[in-house]
Amino acid sequence: MDVSGLLSYLVSLAIMGGIYAIFALGLNVQWGYTGLFNIGIAGFFAVGAYTSALITTPMPEGVYATYVEQLIGLNLPFAFGLFGAMVVSAVLALIVGIPTLRLREDYLAIATIGIAESIRLIFNNERWLANGPRGLTGLPQPLRAWVEPQHYNYLYLAIVLIAVVAVYWAIERGIRSPWGRVLRAIREDETAAAMNGKNVFAFKLQALVLGAAIMGLGGALYAHYVRAISPDAFTPLFATFLVWVMLMLGGSGNNRGAIVGAFLVWGIWTGSTFATDQILPPFWASRAPYLRFLLVGLILEAIILLRPQGILGEERLVSKLLE
Amino acid sequence: MTELLVYGIVLGSIIALGAIGLTLLYGILRFAHFAHGDLMTFGAYVVLFLHSELLPWLGIPELRLGALSFGGRMLGALVISMAVTAGLALLIDRLLYEPLRTRKSSPVILAIASLGMAFILRSLIYIVWGPQFLFYTQELRPAWELPLEVRLRPDQLFILVLALVLVALLYLFLQHTTLGKAMRATADNPQLAWVCGIDTRRVTAWTWVLGAALAAAAGVLYGIDAQLRPDMGWSFLLPLFAAVILGGIGSPVGALVGGIILGVVQQVSTAFLLPTYKPAVAFVVLIILLLVRPHGLFGRTT
Numbered sequence: 001m002d003v004s005g006l007l008s009y010l011v012s013l014a015i016m017g018g019i020y021a022i023f024a025l026g027l028n029v030q031w032g033y034t035g036l037f038n039i040g041i042a043g044f045f046a047v048g049a050y051t052s053a054l055i056t057t058p059m060p061e062g063v064y065a066t067y068v069e070q071l072i073g074l075n076l077p078f079a080f081g082l083f084g085a086m087v088v089s090a091v092l093a094l095i096v097g098i099p100t101l102r103l104r105e106d107y108l109a110i111a112t113i114g115i116a117e118s119i120r121l122i123f124n125n126e127r128w129l130a131n132g133p134r135g136l137t138g139l140p141q142p143l144r145a146w147v148e149p150q151h152y153n154y155l156y157l158a159i160v161l162i163a164v165v166a167v168y169w170a171i172e173r174g175i176r177s178p179w180g181r182v183l184r185a186i187r188e189d190e191t192a193a194a195m196n197g198k199n200v201f202a203f204k205l206q207a208l209v210l211g212a213a214i215m216g217l218g219g220a221l222y223a224h225y226v227r228a229i230s231p232d233a234f235t236p237l238f239a240t241f242l243v244w245v246m247l248m249l250g251g252s253g254n255n256r257g258a259i260v261g262a263f264l265v266w267g268i269w270t271g272s273t274f275a276t277d278q279i280l281p282p283f284w285a286s287r288a289p290y291l292r293f294l295l296v297g298l299i300l301e302a303i304i305l306l307r308p309q310g311i312l313g314e315e316r317l318v319s320k321l322l323e
Numbered sequence: 324m325t326e327l328l329v330y331g332i333v334l335g336s337i338i339a340l341g342a343i344g345l346t347l348l349y350g351i352l353r354f355a356h357f358a359h360g361d362l363m364t365f366g367a368y369v370v371l372f373l374h375s376e377l378l379p380w381l382g383i384p385e386l387r388l389g390a391l392s393f394g395g396r397m398l399g400a401l402v403i404s405m406a407v408t409a410g411l412a413l414l415i416d417r418l419l420y421e422p423l424r425t426r427k428s429s430p431v432i433l434a435i436a437s438l439g440m441a442f443i444l445r446s447l448i449y450i451v452w453g454p455q456f457l458f459y460t461q462e463l464r465p466a467w468e469l470p471l472e473v474r475l476r477p478d479q480l481f482i483l484v485l486a487l488v489l490v491a492l493l494y495l496f497l498q499h500t501t502l503g504k505a506m507r508a509t510a511d512n513p514q515l516a517w518v519c520g521i522d523t524r525r526v527t528a529w530t531w532v533l534g535a536a537l538a539a540a541a542g543v544l545y546g547i548d549a550q551l552r553p554d555m556g557w558s559f560l561l562p563l564f565a566a567v568i569l570g571g572i573g574s575p576v577g578a579l580v581g582g583i584i585l586g587v588v589q590q591v592s593t594a595f596l597l598p599t600y601k602p603a604v605a606f607v608v609l610i611i612l613l614l615v616r617p618h619g620l621f622g623r624t625t
Contacts, residue, residue, distance in 0.1 A: 035431070037434065037435075099610055099613045100613055103613060103617050105431060106354070106355040106431065106434055107568070109355060109357075109434065110355065110561070110564045110568075111606075111609065113357075113560065113561065114561050114602075114605070114606030114609060114610070117558075117561065117602050117603065117606065118602070118606050118607075121600055121602065121603050125597050125599060125600065241438075241439075241442050244435070244438070248435075287449065287450050287453065290446045290447075290449035291446070291450060293442060293445075293446040293449075294446035294447065294450065296442075297439050297440075297442045297443035298443065300435075300436075301436060301439050301440070301443070304423070304432060304435065304436050304439070305419070305422055
């Protein structure tokens with residue numbers, strides 16, 4: 001591989017790493033700071049991706065319309081797609097959160113699995129909504145006219161990195177505020193937080209919704225990067241499990257940990273794709289994705305058993321004078 | 324519609340077998356065991372290996388059993404698979420959950436570990452058997468024509484009967500043996516049980532054995548009824564949890580009733596919805612339940 005090939009490989013790796021960093025940051029708000037057990041990331045991922053696709057693509061016309069069916073096609077700019085993805089994903093979080101967040105903590109987990117599976121089934125079966133199993137293609141990319149097509153990914157990388165920094169900054173601001181302290185108090189001891197007059201349910205719901213909006217943003221950025229989305233992309237293995245391993249590896253309750261974990265796990269993931277495609281005989285190469293999932297699963301169990309705080313561990317946010 | 328009701332009871336008996344094990348684990352070990360569906364898948368594939376590879380290779384014949392599409396070899400394979408799956412569950416507990424319990428990790432951490440284990444088991448099944456649909460046998464047996472336009476395959480009756488036998492055995496075990504009583508006491512109040520001198524380690528081990536063996540049986544029965552695919556257990560996870568919550572966590576009788584209800588609701592929904600929506604139907608039942616009666620039909624409000 002020549003230098004420019006390697007460089008473009010690294011750029012695509014960094015784009016996906018950045019998109020996953022956004023998911024891991026969203027999960028960090030929910031799990032890392034508030035202790036909310038969301039294992040339906042795939043659902044928010046899919047809703048973000050599809051919402052942005054429906055907002056930014058035009059309605060199919062003529063012969064094309066017989067091949068592609070979609071509920072709406074607003075043909076609006078990219079920014080509207082991102083915003084819409086965040087809003088719809090947040091609404092979805094409200095729907096999941098209201099019935100479950102007053103109950104035992106694991107009911108949320110079961111409900112989030114349910115919403116993620118249901119959403120995938122809906123997009124697969126309801127062709128009128130977003131073209132069923134074949135999905136939507138030809139998603140527009142912003143500012144394409146600015147650069148040569150072969151250099152476009154550099155620009156998209158910049159967009160993704162700006163989003164990562166913006167999300168990071170926003171969460172850091174929030175988490176260092178009194179609001180953030182309440183979230184961590186709820187995570188540590190819900191009863192104590194309630195006895196101090198905090199509306200535990202309202203704070204949990206806010207954290208769930210904020211995290212979901214961030215995941216919706218990640219989904220939209222993913223959709224406009226790959227430009228073609230179908231329900232297959234939003235399986236629990238690929239969309240939920242990887243994000244959990246990223247956050248657990250980097251360090252729950254640490255935003256920099258979430259980012260580090262995302263790039264690291266995505267690096268391991270794509271690096272091992274490279275290795276398995278080159279080295280393994282054809283029979284094993286066809287099963288290589290599952291070998292990688294096995295590896296990622298084992299990494300998760302190893303973290304839980306050997307280093308539960310992750311690489312970076314939780315950042316201390318209290319005064320250094322209080323020891 | 325009567326036919327869908329009958330098929331729903333058959334599906335419900337499979338869900339009930341999985342849900343009873345899950346509710347015991349939930350009640351006694353106090354965490355949501357997300358790998359339960361994948362233990363079902365594991366049990367089903369072990370039978371596939373035994374029934375179509377190992378046992379024929381050992382020269383064990385398939386003794387025909389009346390109108391069923393399979394024979395005695397399958398029953399032997401089922402028993403072995405239940406034991407193997409129970410052994411696997413004990414091994415996983417020793418390697419993964421026991422260290423976490425000793426460290427007094429929160430139940431959510433155990434739940435995450437079990438989610439990881441679910442993906443590990445499923446990846447292994449994909450690696451060994453591949454993603455395609457597999458069948459125990461290609462034999463087609465004529466269905467019986469019963470009154471009220473119900474067509475029932477002999478295999479389906481077998482599923483129902485075997486599930487009921489297993490549930491009855493479990494009930495007798497829980498009601499009439501010392502160990503069964505110890506398990507119920509631990510589910511009620513672990514600290515009190517421990518103070519009363521109940522060996523909680525032994526109770527934990529037996530909970531895994533029973534839960535995993537029942538899960539394996541459920542997976543095999545689903546394989547007999549439909550087909551084997553690596554994600555079959557995952558698609559059972561929602562109905563299993565819905566049945567457990569419907570019946571009240573820790574209540575085997577509740578899980579049985581919940582399982583049958585979920586099976587019937589899922590099957591009857593296929594009259595209006597695509598069959599692929601079954602997991603989504605279970606999810607809707609679960610959400611309604613959480614809104615209306617979060618402690619389940621038989622649960623206590625503590």
